[in-house]
Amino acid sequence: MTKYLLLAVLTGFFTQAKAAPAPSNGIDLPRTYKNWRVIGVSHRDDNQSLRAITGNATAIQAARKGKTDPWPDGTILGKLVWKDSRHPQWQPALVPGELVHIEFMVKDSKKYAATGGWGFARWRGMKLEPLNNDGGKPCFECHKAAASTDHVFTRPAPLP
Amino acid sequence: MTKYLLLAVLTGFFTQAKAAPAPSNGIDLPRTYKNWRVIGVSHRDDNQSLRAITGNATAIQAARKGKTDPWPDGTILGKLVWKDSRHPQWQPALVPGELVHIEFMVKDSKKYAATGGWGFARWRGMKLEPLNNDGGKPCFECHKAAASTDHVFTRPAPLP
Numbered sequence: 001m002t003k004y005l006l007l008a009v010l011t012g013f014f015t016q017a018k019a020a021p022a023p024s025n026g027i028d029l030p031r032t033y034k035n036w037r038v039i040g041v042s043h044r045d046d047n048q049s050l051r052a053i054t055g056n057a058t059a060i061q062a063a064r065k066g067k068t069d070p071w072p073d074g075t076i077l078g079k080l081v082w083k084d085s086r087h088p089q090w091q092p093a094l095v096p097g098e099l100v101h102i103e104f105m106v107k108d109s110k111k112y113a114a115t116g117g118w119g120f121a122r123w124r125g126m127k128l129e130p131l132n133n134d135g136g137k138p139c140f141e142c143h144k145a146a147a148s149t150d151h152v153f154t155r156p157a158p159l160p
Numbered sequence: 161m162t163k164y165l166l167l168a169v170l171t172g173f174f175t176q177a178k179a180a181p182a183p184s185n186g187i188d189l190p191r192t193y194k195n196w197r198v199i200g201v202s203h204r205d206d207n208q209s210l211r212a213i214t215g216n217a218t219a220i221q222a223a224r225k226g227k228t229d230p231w232p233d234g235t236i237l238g239k240l241v242w243k244d245s246r247h248p249q250w251q252p253a254l255v256p257g258e259l260v261h262i263e264f265m266v267k268d269s270k271k272y273a274a275t276g277g278w279g280f281a282r283w284r285g286m287k288l289e290p291l292n293n294d295g296g297k298p299c300f301e302c303h304k305a306a307a308s309t310d311h312v313f314t315r316p317a318p319l320p
Binding site: 034035036037038040041042043044045046050051052054080082084087089090092093094095096098099102123125126127128145146148149153154155157158159160 | 195211253258306
Protein backbone atom coordinates (compact mmCIF):
# COMPACT_ATOMS: atom_id res chain seq x y z
CA MET A 1 0.00 0.00 0.00
CA THR A 2 2.76 2.42 1.01
CA LYS A 3 4.60 1.42 -2.16
CA TYR A 4 1.68 2.46 -4.36
CA LEU A 5 1.26 5.73 -2.48
CA LEU A 6 4.93 6.53 -3.02
CA LEU A 7 4.57 5.66 -6.73
CA ALA A 8 1.57 7.99 -7.02
CA VAL A 9 3.44 10.85 -5.36
CA LEU A 10 6.52 10.37 -7.53
CA THR A 11 4.44 10.16 -10.71
CA GLY A 12 2.74 13.41 -9.75
CA PHE A 13 6.09 15.02 -9.08
CA PHE A 14 7.65 14.07 -12.39
CA THR A 15 4.64 14.85 -14.56
CA GLN A 16 3.79 18.25 -13.08
CA ALA A 17 4.25 21.34 -15.23
CA LYS A 18 7.71 22.88 -15.28
CA ALA A 19 8.08 25.63 -12.68
CA ALA A 20 7.68 29.14 -14.08
CA PRO A 21 10.92 31.12 -14.38
CA ALA A 22 11.46 34.19 -12.20
CA PRO A 23 9.89 37.42 -13.56
CA SER A 24 11.75 39.76 -15.89
CA ASN A 25 11.36 43.46 -15.08
CA GLY A 26 8.38 42.50 -12.89
CA ILE A 27 6.65 40.66 -15.75
CA ASP A 28 5.72 36.97 -15.59
CA LEU A 29 6.45 34.73 -18.58
CA PRO A 30 3.21 34.40 -20.59
CA ARG A 31 2.63 30.67 -20.09
CA THR A 32 0.73 30.15 -23.36
CA TYR A 33 3.23 31.89 -25.63
CA LYS A 34 4.02 28.77 -27.67
CA ASN A 35 0.42 28.70 -28.88
CA TRP A 36 0.34 32.28 -30.18
CA ARG A 37 -0.10 33.08 -33.86
CA VAL A 38 2.43 34.61 -36.20
CA ILE A 39 2.55 38.35 -36.90
CA GLY A 40 5.84 38.40 -38.79
CA VAL A 41 9.41 37.18 -39.12
CA SER A 42 12.78 38.90 -39.42
CA HIS A 43 16.45 38.36 -39.98
CA ARG A 44 19.11 40.61 -38.49
CA ASP A 45 22.41 41.05 -40.27
CA ASP A 46 23.89 42.93 -37.30
CA ASN A 47 23.67 40.00 -34.91
CA GLN A 48 23.07 37.01 -37.21
CA SER A 49 19.73 36.00 -35.83
CA LEU A 50 16.31 34.87 -37.02
CA ARG A 51 13.10 35.89 -35.33
CA ALA A 52 9.46 34.88 -35.22
CA ILE A 53 7.14 37.63 -34.01
CA THR A 54 3.91 36.40 -32.44
CA GLY A 55 1.10 37.91 -30.41
CA ASN A 56 -1.61 37.11 -27.88
CA ALA A 57 -5.28 37.23 -28.93
CA THR A 58 -5.54 41.01 -28.36
CA ALA A 59 -2.47 41.59 -30.53
CA ILE A 60 -3.67 39.33 -33.34
CA GLN A 61 -7.10 40.97 -33.44
CA ALA A 62 -5.48 44.43 -33.59
CA ALA A 63 -2.99 43.36 -36.27
CA ARG A 64 -5.65 41.85 -38.51
CA LYS A 65 -7.91 44.89 -38.21
CA GLY A 66 -4.99 47.25 -38.80
CA LYS A 67 -5.65 48.87 -35.40
CA THR A 68 -2.04 49.12 -34.27
CA ASP A 69 -1.61 52.89 -33.96
CA PRO A 70 -1.56 52.58 -31.04
CA TRP A 71 -1.68 48.89 -30.16
CA PRO A 72 -4.47 48.40 -27.59
CA ASP A 73 -3.86 47.88 -23.88
CA GLY A 74 -3.66 44.15 -23.20
CA THR A 75 -1.51 43.52 -26.27
CA ILE A 76 1.47 41.23 -25.73
CA LEU A 77 3.93 40.81 -28.58
CA GLY A 78 6.35 37.89 -28.46
CA LYS A 79 9.72 37.62 -30.17
CA LEU A 80 11.41 34.25 -30.43
CA VAL A 81 15.08 34.63 -31.37
CA TRP A 82 17.56 32.04 -32.64
CA LYS A 83 21.15 32.27 -33.86
CA ASP A 84 21.57 31.77 -37.61
CA SER A 85 22.54 28.32 -38.73
CA ARG A 86 23.14 27.06 -42.30
CA HIS A 87 20.74 24.33 -43.40
CA PRO A 88 22.87 21.22 -43.96
CA GLN A 89 20.71 20.08 -46.90
CA TRP A 90 20.19 23.51 -48.49
CA GLN A 91 23.18 25.79 -47.94
CA PRO A 92 21.61 29.09 -49.08
CA ALA A 93 19.01 28.77 -46.32
CA LEU A 94 19.52 30.23 -42.86
CA VAL A 95 17.51 28.35 -40.25
CA PRO A 96 17.21 28.48 -36.45
CA GLY A 97 20.25 27.34 -34.51
CA GLU A 98 20.61 27.77 -30.77
CA LEU A 99 17.89 29.72 -28.96
CA VAL A 100 19.11 33.19 -27.98
CA HIS A 101 16.13 34.42 -25.98
CA ILE A 102 12.40 34.91 -25.96
CA GLU A 103 11.17 38.42 -25.25
CA PHE A 104 7.88 40.19 -24.86
CA MET A 105 6.39 43.69 -25.01
CA VAL A 106 3.33 44.17 -22.80
CA LYS A 107 1.08 47.15 -23.53
CA ASP A 108 -0.38 48.99 -20.56
CA SER A 109 -0.44 52.69 -21.32
CA LYS A 110 -0.83 53.69 -17.66
CA LYS A 111 1.38 51.17 -15.87
CA TYR A 112 4.27 51.59 -18.32
CA ALA A 113 3.75 55.27 -19.17
CA ALA A 114 7.45 55.98 -18.46
CA THR A 115 8.54 53.57 -21.23
CA GLY A 116 6.14 54.46 -24.03
CA GLY A 117 3.26 52.42 -22.60
CA TRP A 118 5.21 49.18 -22.94
CA GLY A 119 6.69 46.78 -20.42
CA PHE A 120 9.75 44.90 -21.67
CA ALA A 121 10.65 41.35 -20.60
CA ARG A 122 13.25 38.85 -21.76
CA TRP A 123 14.33 35.36 -20.78
CA ARG A 124 17.66 34.08 -22.10
CA GLY A 125 18.34 30.63 -23.47
CA MET A 126 16.66 27.32 -22.81
CA LYS A 127 17.13 27.93 -19.06
CA LEU A 128 14.96 31.06 -19.29
CA GLU A 129 17.24 33.35 -17.30
CA PRO A 130 15.25 36.53 -16.68
CA LEU A 131 16.61 39.93 -17.68
CA ASN A 132 16.19 42.69 -15.12
CA ASN A 133 17.49 45.95 -16.53
CA ASP A 134 16.06 48.93 -14.70
CA GLY A 135 12.47 48.25 -15.72
CA GLY A 136 13.38 47.87 -19.38
CA LYS A 137 14.65 51.44 -19.79
CA PRO A 138 17.57 50.36 -22.04
CA CYS A 139 15.05 48.43 -24.22
CA PHE A 140 12.91 51.53 -24.52
CA GLU A 141 15.91 53.65 -25.55
CA CYS A 142 16.34 51.55 -28.71
CA HIS A 143 12.59 51.36 -29.34
CA LYS A 144 12.44 55.17 -29.51
CA ALA A 145 13.60 54.74 -33.12
CA ALA A 146 10.12 53.30 -33.76
CA ALA A 147 8.25 56.11 -31.95
CA SER A 148 6.16 56.79 -35.07
CA THR A 149 4.75 53.24 -34.93
CA ASP A 150 3.93 53.13 -31.19
CA HIS A 151 7.53 52.08 -30.38
CA VAL A 152 7.03 48.76 -32.16
CA PHE A 153 9.39 47.79 -34.99
CA THR A 154 7.21 44.94 -36.24
CA ARG A 155 4.66 45.64 -38.95
CA PRO A 156 2.22 42.77 -39.43
CA ALA A 157 3.26 40.78 -42.52
CA PRO A 158 0.66 40.69 -45.33
CA LEU A 159 -1.39 37.51 -45.65
CA PRO A 160 -4.36 36.84 -47.92
CA MET B 161 -40.53 46.22 -47.18
CA THR B 162 -38.90 45.12 -50.44
CA LYS B 163 -36.23 47.75 -49.83
CA TYR B 164 -35.30 46.25 -46.45
CA LEU B 165 -35.25 42.75 -47.87
CA LEU B 166 -32.87 43.90 -50.62
CA LEU B 167 -30.66 45.59 -47.99
CA ALA B 168 -30.56 42.40 -45.93
CA VAL B 169 -29.58 40.31 -48.96
CA LEU B 170 -26.86 42.76 -50.02
CA THR B 171 -25.47 42.98 -46.46
CA GLY B 172 -25.28 39.20 -46.36
CA PHE B 173 -23.52 39.15 -49.71
CA PHE B 174 -20.84 41.65 -48.78
CA THR B 175 -20.13 40.32 -45.32
CA GLN B 176 -19.87 36.65 -46.25
CA ALA B 177 -16.50 34.93 -46.05
CA LYS B 178 -14.20 35.35 -49.04
CA ALA B 179 -14.64 32.60 -51.60
CA ALA B 180 -12.05 29.84 -51.37
CA PRO B 181 -9.43 29.87 -54.13
CA ALA B 182 -9.30 27.02 -56.66
CA PRO B 183 -7.38 23.93 -55.47
CA SER B 184 -3.66 23.50 -56.07
CA ASN B 185 -2.62 20.02 -57.22
CA GLY B 186 -6.04 18.79 -56.07
CA ILE B 187 -5.56 20.20 -52.55
CA ASP B 188 -7.90 22.77 -51.00
CA LEU B 189 -6.43 25.75 -49.17
CA PRO B 190 -6.52 24.95 -45.43
CA ARG B 191 -8.98 27.65 -44.35
CA THR B 192 -7.62 28.00 -40.78
CA TYR B 193 -3.95 28.34 -41.74
CA LYS B 194 -3.61 31.86 -40.28
CA ASN B 195 -4.32 30.46 -36.83
CA TRP B 196 -1.62 27.77 -36.89
CA ARG B 197 1.34 27.83 -34.52
CA VAL B 198 4.97 28.42 -35.41
CA ILE B 199 7.39 25.56 -36.04
CA GLY B 200 10.27 27.61 -37.39
CA VAL B 201 11.49 30.49 -39.55
CA SER B 202 14.04 30.78 -42.33
CA HIS B 203 15.80 33.19 -44.63
CA ARG B 204 16.96 32.24 -48.11
CA ASP B 205 19.95 33.97 -49.63
CA ASP B 206 19.29 32.39 -53.03
CA ASN B 207 15.95 34.09 -53.56
CA GLN B 208 15.96 36.86 -50.94
CA SER B 209 12.95 35.71 -49.00
CA LEU B 210 11.79 35.27 -45.42
CA ARG B 211 9.62 32.39 -44.29
CA ALA B 212 7.45 31.41 -41.35
CA ILE B 213 6.88 27.68 -41.06
CA THR B 214 3.68 26.70 -39.27
CA GLY B 215 1.66 23.53 -38.77
CA ASN B 216 -1.82 22.20 -38.07
CA ALA B 217 -2.59 20.55 -34.71
CA THR B 218 -1.27 17.14 -35.84
CA ALA B 219 2.00 18.74 -36.96
CA ILE B 220 2.46 20.76 -33.77
CA GLN B 221 1.85 17.73 -31.57
CA ALA B 222 4.36 15.69 -33.58
CA ALA B 223 6.95 18.50 -33.56
CA ARG B 224 6.72 19.01 -29.80
CA LYS B 225 7.01 15.31 -29.07
CA GLY B 226 9.90 14.91 -31.51
CA LYS B 227 7.84 12.38 -33.49
CA THR B 228 8.69 13.65 -36.96
CA ASP B 229 10.51 10.67 -38.45
CA PRO B 230 8.18 10.19 -40.19
CA TRP B 231 5.66 12.98 -39.68
CA PRO B 232 2.26 11.32 -38.99
CA ASP B 233 -0.50 11.11 -41.58
CA GLY B 234 -2.77 14.14 -41.19
CA THR B 235 0.17 16.52 -40.77
CA ILE B 236 -0.05 19.74 -42.74
CA LEU B 237 2.96 22.05 -42.77
CA GLY B 238 2.49 25.63 -43.90
CA LYS B 239 5.12 27.95 -45.31
CA LEU B 240 4.39 31.67 -45.57
CA VAL B 241 6.90 33.39 -47.86
CA TRP B 242 7.65 37.10 -48.29
CA LYS B 243 10.25 39.00 -50.30
CA ASP B 244 13.00 40.58 -48.20
CA SER B 245 12.57 44.21 -47.36
CA ARG B 246 14.91 46.47 -45.32
CA HIS B 247 13.34 47.84 -42.17
CA PRO B 248 13.15 51.63 -42.62
CA GLN B 249 13.85 52.26 -38.92
CA TRP B 250 16.50 49.56 -38.44
CA GLN B 251 18.52 49.01 -41.60
CA PRO B 252 20.31 45.78 -40.59
CA ALA B 253 16.95 44.04 -40.22
CA LEU B 254 15.29 42.20 -43.09
CA VAL B 255 11.51 42.11 -42.68
CA PRO B 256 8.60 40.85 -44.80
CA GLY B 257 7.92 42.82 -47.96
CA GLU B 258 5.48 41.67 -50.62
CA LEU B 259 3.88 38.24 -50.16
CA VAL B 260 5.40 35.71 -52.58
CA HIS B 261 3.21 32.71 -51.85
CA ILE B 262 1.78 30.45 -49.19
CA GLU B 263 2.46 26.74 -49.60
CA PHE B 264 1.59 23.53 -47.83
CA MET B 265 2.77 19.95 -47.52
CA VAL B 266 0.01 17.46 -46.70
CA LYS B 267 1.04 14.07 -45.31
CA ASP B 268 -0.93 11.04 -46.51
CA SER B 269 1.44 8.15 -46.96
CA LYS B 270 -0.99 6.18 -49.15
CA LYS B 271 -2.62 8.90 -51.24
CA TYR B 272 0.69 10.59 -52.03
CA ALA B 273 2.93 7.50 -52.09
CA ALA B 274 4.39 8.57 -55.47
CA THR B 275 5.75 11.81 -53.98
CA GLY B 276 7.23 10.63 -50.69
CA GLY B 277 3.89 10.52 -48.89
CA TRP B 278 3.41 14.26 -49.30
CA GLY B 279 0.97 16.34 -51.33
CA PHE B 280 2.34 19.73 -52.38
CA ALA B 281 0.17 22.84 -52.79
CA ARG B 282 0.96 26.51 -53.40
CA TRP B 283 -1.03 29.70 -53.92
CA ARG B 284 0.79 32.72 -55.29
CA GLY B 285 0.42 36.30 -54.07
CA MET B 286 -2.46 38.05 -52.35
CA LYS B 287 -4.76 36.80 -55.14
CA LEU B 288 -4.00 33.20 -54.19
CA GLU B 289 -3.37 31.91 -57.69
CA PRO B 290 -3.13 28.11 -57.40
CA LEU B 291 -0.10 26.22 -58.69
CA ASN B 292 -0.86 23.06 -60.64
CA ASN B 293 2.37 21.35 -61.61
CA ASP B 294 1.86 17.69 -62.41
CA GLY B 295 0.71 16.75 -58.91
CA GLY B 296 3.68 18.46 -57.27
CA LYS B 297 6.29 16.23 -58.90
CA PRO B 298 8.73 19.14 -59.44
CA CYS B 299 8.33 20.07 -55.74
CA PHE B 300 9.14 16.50 -54.76
CA GLU B 301 12.28 16.50 -56.93
CA CYS B 302 13.81 19.27 -54.77
CA HIS B 303 12.54 17.74 -51.54
CA LYS B 304 14.46 14.55 -52.30
CA ALA B 305 17.48 16.42 -50.85
CA ALA B 306 15.72 16.05 -47.49
CA ALA B 307 14.93 12.34 -47.91
CA SER B 308 16.70 11.54 -44.63
CA THR B 309 14.21 13.75 -42.73
CA ASP B 310 10.99 12.48 -44.35
CA HIS B 311 11.44 14.90 -47.30
CA VAL B 312 10.92 17.88 -44.98
CA PHE B 313 13.60 20.59 -44.78
CA THR B 314 12.19 22.20 -41.64
CA ARG B 315 13.46 21.05 -38.26
CA PRO B 316 11.34 22.37 -35.40
CA ALA B 317 13.12 25.32 -33.80
CA PRO B 318 14.05 24.84 -30.12
CA LEU B 319 11.82 26.55 -27.55
CA PRO B 320 11.89 26.24 -23.75
